[in-house]
Amino acid sequence: MWLNEVKGAFMRSALAVLVLTVPAGTALAQADNCRDCHMAIEDEDGPAHKSVRDIHIQKGLGCVECHGGDVSLEDMDEVRAAAGYRGVPTHRQVPQFCARCHSDAAYMRGHNPALPTDQLDKYRTSVHGIRLFEHRDAKVANCISCHSVHEIGDAKMPHSSTHPANLAQMCGKCHSDADYMAEYGIPTTQVEDYTGSVHGIALLERGDLGAPACNDCHGNHGAAPPGVSSLSAVCGNCHAVESDYFDGSPHKAPFEELGFPMCETCHSNHAIVRPLDEMVGTSEPAVCLQCHTADDGTVAFATADTISRALGQLVAAHGGADSLLSEAIEKGMMTTDEEFRLKEVRQALIQARTLVHSFDADSVLPRVELGLEKADIVKTNAAALIDEYYFRRKGLGFATLFITVLVIALYIKVRRVDRRLRS
Ligand code: HEC
Ligand code: HEC
Ligand code: HEC
Ligand code: HEC
Ligand code: HEC
Ligand code: HEC
Ligand code: HEC
Ligand code: HEC
Ligand code: HEC
Incomplete structure (x- = not known):
């Protein structure tokens, strides 16, 4: 003192x-x-x-x-x-310490009316909040574990611990620490898995703010594992089309009954990789094999086989059309229409892949056929352009030969006339 x-x-x-x-x-x-x-x-x-x-x-x-x-x-x-x-404040007093202002709607309105005032209410419903208040667990996150203290920022400030680019690391302070988390018996690989996933790569390496950070799936203050029923909502927030197809599919009811989460079952949660066409089909590494066999009494195997073949055909057709068109482009032909049409083939392929989530061959096949038709047109037209190129070249050859012969003939003629005049 x-x-x-x-x-x-x-x-x-x-x-x-x-x-x-x-x-x-x-x-x-x-x-x-x-x-x-x-x-x-x-x-x-x-x-x-x-x-x-x-x-x-x-x-x-x-x-x-x-x-x-x-x-x-x-x-x-x-x-x-x-x-x-x-x-x-002590660790357990922090939420009320902050909420004195942040849950006071009248006070906050005077400063920043756009800020919500529900953080403490939501926090109480989260696994963190429940463990802090009901189990007196001082190891869970409170407001300052996530927001820091004395350098608190809003989520847009690059230094802020809640900025999307810093978030995984912030949650990982605890969730990636196997010793710290040992007593809870939950995995500690979320950050590692996420960092290598399509989402992590998009956000952390390419700065794509459309890709989810931890809090986009778990919420900020209600940080809870999304349950089975809310999972569709979480992925579906951004992947609405897949989610709609799934809702109309034969998997909707049995997945709900059996408690399978609707997207995570096939894609995992943190380690989501870019899907390949081989994920659908009747041989490894198709996900369908996890639950279906050829004689399970459903049309699943037949469906998987049909969809897989159809996608394979369209990929091959797209590839064939692409290489013929590239040849025509290389030869300097006018290909604008065909390039546009090839994009439509690509579009059909992308849509067919999304339609896989209907798990219904009758939904996928029409889109594949549309793509195949367009691919055929591109191939035919590109081949015609390549023929035209060779035809023109041949024509040019003949013309050059003709002109050369003409020039020589003229030359001889001139010499002869010349000689005659001198003699
Ligand atoms: C004349 C210097 C001085 C002033 C003025 C002062 N502090 Fe401090 N403060 C200190 C010192 C020195 C310590 C460290 C005390 C210790 O280690 O016992 C301290 C400690 C603290 C702590 C740690 C908790 C505690 O009680 O020890 C807080 C919080 C704090 N000050 C807040 C404030 C606030 C708020 C004000 C203004 C209302 C303020 N201080 C004014 C010198 C000052
Ligand atoms: C938004 C609220 C907030 C503001 C503003 C704030 N503090 Fe704090 N401060 C806290 C909280 C919460 C803790 C407890 C941190 C912990 O438990 O680790 C704390 C802890 C402290 C401590 C003791 C622990 C330490 O980190 O050394 C001191 C000293 C302190 N604050 C001083 C200050 C001074 C000086 C200012 C002004 C420049 C200030 N604080 C502004 C919330 C605030
Ligand atoms: C004395 C009242 C008061 C206390 C206590 C307080 N805050 Fe704040 N806080 C504010 C005000 C006012 C703003 C809004 C500033 C503005 O935008 O004008 C704010 C802004 C914030 C923001 C940025 C919000 C955004 O997105 O713009 C965060 C995050 C935040 N506070 C967290 C905390 C945390 C965590 C604590 C507890 C350690 C805390 N606050 C304690 C008054 C307080
Ligand atoms: C598990 C981590 C975590 C905890 C615990 C947490 N926050 Fe947050 N908080 C966040 C994140 C992440 C955001 C940023 C949201 C965004 O991207 O805009 C946020 C946003 C905020 C904001 C901005 C307004 C809003 O609601 O989006 C305030 C204010 C805030 N928090 C205060 C608090 C207070 C007060 C507590 C404690 C009762 C708390 N937070 C606990 C992670 C947390
Ligand atoms: C201060 C350490 C700490 C920080 C920071 C932290 N957590 Fe936690 N979290 C815990 C602890 C401890 C538990 C309790 C584990 C349990 O009960 O299973 C927990 C539980 C959870 C759970 C529930 C797990 C389950 O199924 O039981 C989720 C989800 C979660 N945290 C997400 C997050 C997210 C997202 C962030 C960052 C925005 C974050 N946490 C930041 C310590 C932390
Ligand atoms: C694309 C959405 C998504 C993102 C992004 C995400 N999670 Fe998860 N997380 C999930 C789902 C889904 C579950 C599983 C919930 C279940 O099975 O009930 C989960 C489960 C968890 C759990 C519970 C333990 C476990 O592994 O099953 C923790 C802790 C957790 N996530 C933390 C994090 C952290 C930290 C981040 C950021 C590095 C993160 N999550 C990013 C969707 C996501
Ligand atoms: C906040 C929005 C958002 C949420 C929530 C979200 N995603 Fe994504 N997802 C994206 C974005 C953006 C991309 C594109 C990344 C890229 O371009 O590489 C993506 C890519 C994907 C891909 C790869 C697509 C491809 O064509 O390569 C899959 C699979 C995926 N997400 C599945 C999921 C699942 C499963 C969930 C829920 C557990 C989920 N996503 C939650 C935004 C989101
Ligand atoms: C996690 C387990 C699981 C996975 C993975 C899975 N299914 Fe299923 N599928 C089911 C269940 C359960 C049913 C309902 C079976 C029943 O009605 O007897 C079902 C039903 C179907 C049906 C309707 C069958 C009928 O006769 O009505 C089709 C079609 C189907 N699945 C296709 C697929 C395809 C294609 C894949 C791979 C992309 C796949 N499934 C992957 C569990 C799964
Ligand atoms: C039964 C397994 C299964 C389930 C459940 C499932 N998917 Fe897929 N998903 C696949 C397969 C197989 C592919 C690969 C399609 C291809 O590329 O040929 C795929 C591809 C994707 C793609 C990349 C292609 C595209 O559509 O752009 C995204 C994104 C995607 N899934 C998101 C989701 C979302 C969101 C959910 C939940 C609503 C979900 N998936 C549920 C099997 C599944």
Whole structure:
């Protein structure tokens, strides 16, 4: 404590010097002793220095708004003794400490009317909140585990722990730590799996903000594992077409009955990879084999086989059309119409792959046939363009030969006339 007194005495004299050197009538009214003193006594990563990046401080709130006390006091012991000093909350007190403002709709409206005020209510329903309040578990996330403290940002600030690019790492502080999570018996591979997934690569490597971060599937404050019934909603938020086809498919009812999650069953949750056509069919690595056999009394195997063959045909047709058209392009022919048509073939292929989620051959086949027809037209027309190229070349050859012969004949004729005139 003597250190404090020394510090306090030092600060008092420092502040006195400050007061004396400040020209009369300037900013003194706004003097914030909390911040000034803490800035002076803390090292670089102390609360006051960090808080330069904090949205509360940036928006004009002070230390006193969270911690209480009295900004006009020049001594920490007096601050502690002041009415309303809240000090530092324990792990379990943090949610209420923050919610004093964030759940107060009238207060928040005065500052930022667009901000929701339901964080604590939602947090209470999450696995984190339930364990904190009901099981007094201090290892789960509270507000500051996720938001940091003294450098809290909104989700758009690049330094913010809740910025989409930083989120996986933030959740991973606990969820990737096998020792920390050991007592709960849940996997600790989410961040690793996610980072290598289509979603992780899109968001973290390409900066595609359309791809989900942890909170897009789990929610921010209601961080709970999406249950079977809500799963369709989670993936379907972004993959609406697949979700609609699935709802109309013969899998809808049995999946619900058996408790299979509707997308995760075939795609997994965190380690989602780019699907291949080989995922549908009757041989490895088709996912259909996980549940169906040739003699399970359903049309599943026949359906898988038909769809798989049809997709294979369309891929081959697209490839054939593509290489003929490339040849025509290389030879400098006018190919704009055919290039457009080839895009339609590609489109049909993409749609047919999405239609796999109807798990119904009659839905997939018409789209494949449409693609095959267009591919045939591209092939025919591209072949014709290539023929035309050779025909023109042949024509050009004949023309060149004819002109050469003509020139030679003319030359001979001129020489003869010339000689005759001289003789
Ligand atoms: C004259 C310097 C000075 C002023 C003014 C000051 N503090 Fe402190 N504060 C300190 C010191 C030094 C400590 C460390 C105390 C310790 O280690 O016992 C401290 C500790 C704290 C702590 C840690 C918790 C605790 O109670 O020890 C908080 C929170 C805090 N101050 C907030 C504030 C707020 C809010 C204000 C303004 C209302 C303020 N301080 C004003 C010097 C100051
Ligand atoms: C948005 C609310 C908020 C604001 C604003 C805020 N703090 Fe804090 N502060 C907290 C919380 C919450 C804790 C508890 C952190 C923990 O448990 O790890 C804390 C802890 C502290 C501590 C003790 C632990 C430590 O990190 O050393 C000090 C000292 C402190 N704050 C000082 C300050 C000062 C000085 C300011 C102003 C520059 C300030 N705080 C602004 C919420 C706030
Ligand atoms: C004294 C009231 C008060 C307390 C206590 C408080 N906040 Fe805030 N907080 C605000 C206000 C006001 C804003 C809005 C600033 C603005 O946008 O103008 C804000 C903004 C935020 C934002 C940014 C929201 C956004 O997306 O724009 C986050 C995140 C946040 N606070 C988290 C916390 C956390 C975590 C705690 C507890 C450690 C906390 N706050 C404690 C008043 C408070
Ligand atoms: C499990 C992590 C986690 C916990 C725990 C958590 N938050 Fe958040 N919070 C987030 C994320 C992530 C966002 C960013 C949402 C986005 O992308 O806009 C957020 C957003 C916010 C916002 C901005 C407004 C909004 O609702 O989107 C505020 C304010 C906020 N949190 C306050 C709190 C408070 C107060 C608590 C404690 C009661 C808390 N948070 C607990 C992760 C968390
Ligand atoms: C401070 C450490 C910590 C942080 C940070 C954290 N969590 Fe947790 N989380 C836990 C602990 C501990 C549990 C309890 C595990 C249990 O009960 O199974 C948990 C539980 C969960 C669960 C429920 C798991 C289950 O099925 O039981 C989900 C989902 C979850 N967290 C998601 C997240 C997400 C998403 C983030 C980041 C936005 C996050 N967590 C940040 C510690 C943390
Ligand atoms: C594309 C959606 C999605 C994303 C993104 C996502 N999750 Fe999950 N997560 C799920 C689903 C679905 C489950 C399984 C729920 C079930 O089986 O009931 C799950 C389960 C969990 C669980 C429970 C334990 C387990 O592994 O089954 C934790 C913890 C978790 N996720 C954390 C995270 C973290 C941390 C991130 C970010 C690195 C993340 N999740 C990203 C969808 C997602
Ligand atoms: C927030 C929106 C969002 C959510 C939620 C979401 N995804 Fe995605 N998903 C995307 C985006 C964007 C891409 C494209 C990534 C790319 O371009 O590589 C994608 C790609 C995919 C792909 C690869 C598609 C392809 O053609 O290569 C699959 C499979 C996938 N998601 C499945 C899922 C499943 C299963 C869930 C739920 C557990 C889910 N997604 C949740 C946005 C989302
Ligand atoms: C996780 C298990 C599972 C996977 C994987 C799966 N199915 Fe199924 N499928 C079922 C169940 C259960 C039924 C209902 C069986 C019944 O009605 O007896 C079903 C029914 C069907 C039906 C309707 C059969 C009928 O006769 O009415 C078709 C078609 C079908 N599946 C196709 C597929 C295809 C194609 C794949 C691979 C892309 C696939 N399934 C993958 C579990 C699965
Ligand atoms: C029974 C297994 C199964 C289920 C359940 C399933 N899928 Fe698929 N999914 C597949 C197969 C097989 C493919 C590969 C199709 C292809 O590329 O030929 C695929 C491909 C995809 C693709 C890439 C092709 C496209 O449509 O753009 C996305 C995205 C996708 N699935 C999302 C989902 C979503 C979202 C759900 C839940 C609504 C879901 N899947 C449910 C088997 C399944």
